[in-house]
Amino acid sequence: MKIIVCVKQVPNTNQIKINPETGTLIREGVPAILNPDDANALEEALKVKDANPGTTVTVITMGPPQAKEMLQECVAMGADEGILLSDRALGGSDTWATSNAVAAGIRKVGDFDIIFAGRQAIDGDTAQVGPQIAEKLGIPQVTYATEFDIDGDSVVVKRALEDGYERLKVKMPCVITAIKELNTPRYMSIRGILKGAKQEIKVWSADDIGVDRSVVGLKASPTNVFKSFTPKPKGAGLTVEGDTAKEKAANLMADMKARHII
Ligand SMILES: Cc1cc2nc3c(=O)[nH]c(=O)nc-3n(C[C@H](O)[C@H](O)[C@H](O)COP(=O)(O)OP(=O)(O)OC[C@H]3O[C@@H](n4cnc5c(N)ncnc54)[C@H](O)[C@@H]3O)c2cc1C
Structure with a gap:
């Protein structure tokens, strides 16, 4: 089985500061972490790998060069490989443009059975990227997963609703977005940390993933931030x-x- 996990490096939001003059996020000196829901997404992929020998887990992110460190941490947790989509042409992407780039990266990876993503990133907070990736790849999706099982060529997912739960069965390949109730992410092992430090992270440019430059980056992004402020x-x-x-x-x-x- 081939699994892809979409991960995002986010600033540790407990320490977020806004520049009062420009209204933008002060990222300098703010530690970056693996987005918490993405740790749950990765954990579920690793559980499938543990139960199904021969399964491979690929983590993919679009971000700046320093996002490599997060991918190495994912390898230290147990992922087999990390792919970083990084290119100036991708910078400033909103959710629509981000999902265009990530979907193009996934197409380049090729074969996959399940794509796991987090429900939501703690900085952007939109919960749009996972569902958009599913739409762009033309495959089914289940969001807000709290329980996950494989049943033949399908997956069975318990999905949290505002006032209850629903259980859905969908055919693979599909996209599943994870919430923290799904599992408890494992720690990195010592052996994993050594593997992660040595592991080469693939870095793909916009040309490498063959994405149309008119659908990625700041200019292509239909969302504009007019004002950002701290109450x-x-x-x-x-x-x-x-x-x-x-x-x-x-x-x-x-x-x-x-x-x-x-
Ligand atoms: C005009 C504009 C410019 C922006 N410029 C930047 C910028 O330069 N740098 C920046 O960091 N943000 C930028 N953003 C924010 C950017 O839109 C979002 O951070 C990004 O699109 C992801 O959306 P989100 O954080 O809401 O993720 P959500 O939709 O909440 O994330 C859900 C899940 O999707 C997956 N996911 C999300 N983002 C990625 C990713 N990059 N790679 C792989 N998987 C992912 C993860 O699994 C995540 O848990 C900009 C936004 C706007 C409107």
Whole structure:
């Protein structure tokens, strides 16, 4: 079985800062991590590999040259190879252009049975890229996967909905997007870390993947960011004193009267 996992290197959002003048993300000095949902996507692929000897797991990302490190970490977790799509022509892509590039990269990889992606990236947060890749490759998709099994030439997926679950059976090849409830990602092993450090990561340009340059990059992207800002912090709250609910209510009324709110 051949599995492809789409991964994205994202800034560690706990430490994100916005430049107040330009409104853009300050990436300098912010550590980059494997997008959390993508770790779940990779873990599920590795579980299939563990259960089905001969399975190969390829991780693919579109990003800047430093995304190589993340791919090496994925190899250290157990992936067989990493592919980095990196080219100035791909820079500034929005989700539509990103999925055009990643789908072109996947076409170049060739044969595959399952594509795993994360549900959502913690920086872009759109949850659009996985489903768009499925559409562009013309294959079925199941998003928000919480359980995954293989059944012959199909996969059975339990999918989270807002108010419940549904179980779907779809034929391979297909795209599955993972959420954190799907599994617990494994740690890198010492042997894996050594393998990852030595492993050559393939770097493919826009020409290598044969993508039409009019559908990738900033100019081709239909989305425009007009403004980006951090909401102003809210003022400190007020704790209403009192031993009983009645006393607290009376104190609150008195306070609101004093402020001429009522
Ligand atoms: C005008 C414009 C310019 C932009 N320029 C840049 C830029 O220069 N650099 C930048 O980092 N972002 C840029 N972005 C943000 C970019 O659109 C998104 O980060 C990117 O398209 C992925 O969307 P997302 O983060 O919402 O991913 P989601 O759709 O939330 O991701 C879902 C899943 O898709 C897969 N996935 C997402 N992105 C990739 C990827 N790159 N490679 C492989 N798999 C992936 C992962 O499995 C991920 O979990 C730009 C956005 C706009 C609107």
